[in-house]
Amino acid sequence: VGETTCDGKKKVYEIFNSYIPTYIMEVPQKKDPKQRELWLKEVELFKEKMEKEAGVKITPEVLGEKIKLINARRKALERLYEFRKNSPPPISGKDALLVSQIAFYDDPERFISKVNELCDELEERVKNGKGVVEPTAPRILVSGCPMVVPNWKLHHIVETSGAIVVCEETCTGTRYFDTPCVDDTPTDIDGQLQAIADRYLNIKCSCFTPNDDRIDQIIKFARDYKADGVIYYTLQFCLTYNVEYEKVKRALNKEGIPLLKIETDYSREDTGQLKTRVEGFLERLS
């Protein structure tokens, strides 16, 4: 299953489809009522497709349960991120990133229970004033493209340079849980599908235009997580985040929030170069 969020993905799914059947959902680019209507239709068609492929009927009872389950997963991650606002944070950015990456493929019930266990431990650490860095370590908010396993490159560089990543404003970070949960009150299929469609259309990904809410979020997170600086992280193929940087830069300059832009890929070749740039940025913050 693919979607039309960005050009790179949209066109690569066509090639995937020549190897394995790939079903495409159209994600609209604007968020007006007519666009919401199209997106809702795509969600409904996807439900029908799933029923046909799996030979099952999706009932409001089962769908309602699953909505609650996935909302609980979002809440577990939200609880985890909350601890990172402490100074010093009781967990490193790299560990927190790994947890949020695992959310995408682990069994949800196991994941929720394990993350809550971890959070209980973090609660103890915070009570006892235990952190993973000195309270003076520069705090970094990472903002931009998602990072999937095994992509820990930027976090590793930042956290071996004396700083700590306190939050990821990405689709593998806050955008996964901070966009309000799916409304779990509807008890009929139509209402449930509407709630799902609304929740996903509300994500502040740069594939949408305009996407100014994201800029407000970055500034809010920089404050909430007491970030000393923001590293804007884009992958080379990702035009939308690359161009959206211009608006983010203007807004953050206005707020006086230090900003570094990094454009990279999944290879290790530029690690040395990136480390030099990150170290230079951290010097500016101290």
Next chain:
Amino acid sequence: VGETTCDGKKKVYEIFNSYIPTYIMEVPQKKDPKQRELWLKEVELFKEKMEKEAGVKITPEVLGEKIKLINARRKALERLYEFRKNSPPPISGKDALLVSQIAFYDDPERFISKVNELCDELEERVKNGKGVVEPTAPRILVSGCPMVVPNWKLHHIVETSGAIVVCEETCTGTRYFDTPCVDDTPTDIDGQLQAIADRYLNIKCSCFTPNDDRIDQIIKFARDYKADGVIYYTLQFCLTYNVEYEKVKRALNKEGIPLLKIETDYSREDTGQLKTRVEGFLERLS
């Protein structure tokens, strides 16, 4: 006025908008009935916007005239391209490209009359067996991204290397006139807007998914224009044409049509390098 055809344009319009108000129309990515409905709505909203901005009322009489006028422009270009199927062609690719580029900003009535005058002259040349190259010169079909003034780089390289460009399968070439004209039979506004929406949604640009009709077109044009080879032309930022190349390559290999891919930009820096590659390709054709 901008649109959401590709990520690069979609996001740059946001920056334009911070300098000058930029109105965005959402072009859907798929071409299913629900997508057509969204696009029709966008065309209707755009009409309303134009009426408001210009303080006029768009009547079916005036819109009907304009539809006929722009269709006549398409037909003039179609007539011009038809002459390029001759061997040898009576007009160079660079001259034909310039004519189709001018279509985008010249006064339509003047343009139509001047192009038809030119075509009368070309008709004479063909009758007298006059061509711009020897009949043995390799014939090239260019396929891919649009070329706007002053972009004649590839054509200049090809035509100073002993070959001739006989057709452009691009949005500044065949896609401008070969997609059937707007249906000019409706006499009411709703029918006219539907005809306009349908015509534009029918364009075979790589921003759509899937876009397999384009591949059929390339093969058809290669035959109709008796091309000895195809040069696939993409601009660096244009992910959709870049990725769609994979499918085109498979299809053209299967048909035994020689193919060269060129990725470039508007600068002159790679001219020498491109010339070497084009010359190597032309040697393969002879």
